[in-house]
Amino acid sequence: xxxTTSRGGRRASRAALAxxxxxxxxxxxxxxxxxxxxxxxxxxxxxxTRGEGDHPSIDPSGASMISVENYWSSYDGSSETQAWERWExxxxxxxxxxxxxxxxxxxxGRFTLLVDLTEVVREESGWMVLVTCSDGVFEDIxxxxxxxxxxxxxxxxxxxxxKRLNPSLRTNKHKLIWRAPSGxxxxxxxxxxxxxxxxxxxxxxxxxxxxxxxxxxxxxxxTHEEPSHDEExxxxxxxxxxxxxxxxxxxxVHGAMMFAGIWMLMPAAVGWSRxxxxxxxxxxxxxxxxxxxxxxxxxxxxxxxxxxxxxxEISKTGGEHYDxxxxxxxxxxxxxxxxQPLGGVLRPATPPAGGVKSTARRTWExxxxxxxxxxxxxxxxxxxxxxxxxxxxxxxxxxFFHASLFVVYASLAVAVFVHLTRxxxxxxxxxxxxxxxELSSVDHDDDVESDAxxxxxxxxxxxxx
Numbered sequence: 001x002x003x004t005t006s007r008g009g010r011r012a013s014r015a016a017l018a019x020x021x022x023x024x025x026x027x028x029x030x031x032x033x034x035x036x037x038x039x040x041x042x043x044x045x046x047x048x049t050r051g052e053g054d055h056p057s058i059d060p061s062g063a064s065m066i067s068v069e070n071y072w073s074s075y076d077g078s079s080e081t082q083a084w085e086r087w088e089x090x091x092x093x094x095x096x097x098x099x100x101x102x103x104x105x106x107x108x109g110r111f112t113l114l115v116d117l118t119e120v121v122r123e124e125s126g127w128m129v130l131v132t133c134s135d136g137v138f139e140d141i142x143x144x145x146x147x148x149x150x151x152x153x154x155x156x157x158x159x160x161x162x163k164r165l166n167p168s169l170r171t172n173k174h175k176l177i178w179r180a181p182s183g184x185x186x187x188x189x190x191x192x193x194x195x196x197x198x199x200x201x202x203x204x205x206x207x208x209x210x211x212x213x214x215x216x217x218x219x220x221x222x223t224h225e226e227p228s229h230d231e232e233x234x235x236x237x238x239x240x241x242x243x244x245x246x247x248x249x250x251x252x253v254h255g256a257m258m259f260a261g262i263w264m265l266m267p268a269a270v271g272w273s274r275x276x277x278x279x280x281x282x283x284x285x286x287x288x289x290x291x292x293x294x295x296x297x298x299x300x301x302x303x304x305x306x307x308x309x310x311x312x313e314i315s316k317t318g319g320e321h322y323d324x325x326x327x328x329x330x331x332x333x334x335x336x337x338x339x340q341p342l343g344g345v346l347r348p349a350t351p352p353a354g355g356v357k358s359t360a361r362r363t364w365e366x367x368x369x370x371x372x373x374x375x376x377x378x379x380x381x382x383x384x385x386x387x388x389x390x391x392x393x394x395x396x397x398x399x400f401f402h403a404s405l406f407v408v409y410a411s412l413a414v415a416v417f418v419h420l421t422r423x424x425x426x427x428x429x430x431x432x433x434x435x436x437x438e439l440s441s442v443d444h445d446d447d448v449e450s451d452a453x454x455x456x457x458x459x460x461x462x463x464x465x
Contacts, residue, residue, distance in 0.1 A: 062202030137162030170236030
């Protein structure tokens with residue numbers, strides 16, 4: 001029966017390994033709106049080159065469906081911020097056609113880039129963009145900023161020293177204030193747009209060329225034309241989001257609780273089950289079972305807390321739940337981890353001493369151990385994808401530190417497990433050999449008798465001669 005159980009355990013281990021391979025091959029980033037894609041990335045590196053999470057691959061029609069237009073920001077070409085009565089930061093500002101400068105710019109000039117997604121959005125509002133420029137800088141105005149809960153404050157939507165802008169506003173027409181460089185180099189403006197957590201990515205690039213002779217609207221026209229109101233601009237939800245500090249704290253709590261549950265409490269529970277049982281010559285005790293139960297219960301509590309923290313934080317930021325492999329894997333782990341204690345309560349009874357285990361008992365043992373292996377292996381994948389999420393949030397150094405720490409921890413855990421396994425195996429073999437000698441000595445075998453001589457001192461009763 002022991003051989004059957006061992007073969008079953010090996011099959012469960014192979015199945016768990018195969019499942020991990022499948023999970024790793026399916027992994028993708030959890031990027032939703034472009035707003036959430038790698039905050040530390042700049043230039044072309046900031047834009048996705050393939051589908052992310054539930055986003056399909058990039059739609060090749062994006063270049064023709066996204067419009068990028070360039071206007072002077074003021075009628076006289078001023079490089080100063082416009083007064084409030086000119087409503088420069090109004091989402092529905094309609095730029096006059098006479099202010100259009102096409103794919104040109106005047107060095108050191110101040111311009112308004114209009115990213116029009118109307119053809120893409122059609123009847124659907126709530127679109128967001130990620131915009132980068134190869135030179136010059138964007139300005140952050142109120143409609144771009146990420147509004148923070150609590151104190152009514154806001155965080156800048158700018159990244160990469162002003163060369164990347166992630167407007168928090170959801171609209172089909174984004175007005176972006178851009179200050180041109182003082183030189184005469186060509187400037188590449190690149191846009192990635194997406195809607196919802198599973199919409200397509202659309203991309204557009206334009207090149208603006210310097211023109212020192214570019215005329216301002218005032219120089220072109222004797223009349224003073226002002227921007228008007230654009231009723232075709234659709235404004236979606238721009239609700240407040242938690243502060244960066246609150247998000248980072250939630251991220252840290254989620255990671256710490258998940259790590260403690262799956263990589264600390266669960267291995268300890270497994271260790272008590274495997275190495276804490278009394279041996280054949282030890283006094284019967286259920287201490288190992290009590291430790292196993294309480295450690296597994298603690299693991300379940302930690303994992304559930306980690307899942308709740310993640311769920312609440314995603315709800316606050318307006319993201320989609322379980323829309324990518326990392327979150328789906330996390331949900332699977334929560335369900336499986338929670339099922340382990342329940343399975344322990346419902347386990348079939350063990351036979352009396354010397355009895356034969358029932359088929360139900362053997363099946364339960366294989367399933368219980370197999371699920372344990374699956375949890376540990378998929379927990380490793382969850383940790384690695386969590387570290388990848390940390391890197392996406394702009395914490396490359398922190399991600400490298402935690403990845404290195406995890407490798408060291410996992411290596412130590414494997415070393416301890418191997419050491420305990422060898423010690424346990426040596427102890428078991430010693431007990432079995434001693435029992436064999438005691439039985440064989442009844443036949444007065446001279447070779448066995450000579451082997452048994454050194455062992456007599458450690459037994460309470462001498463071996464009969």
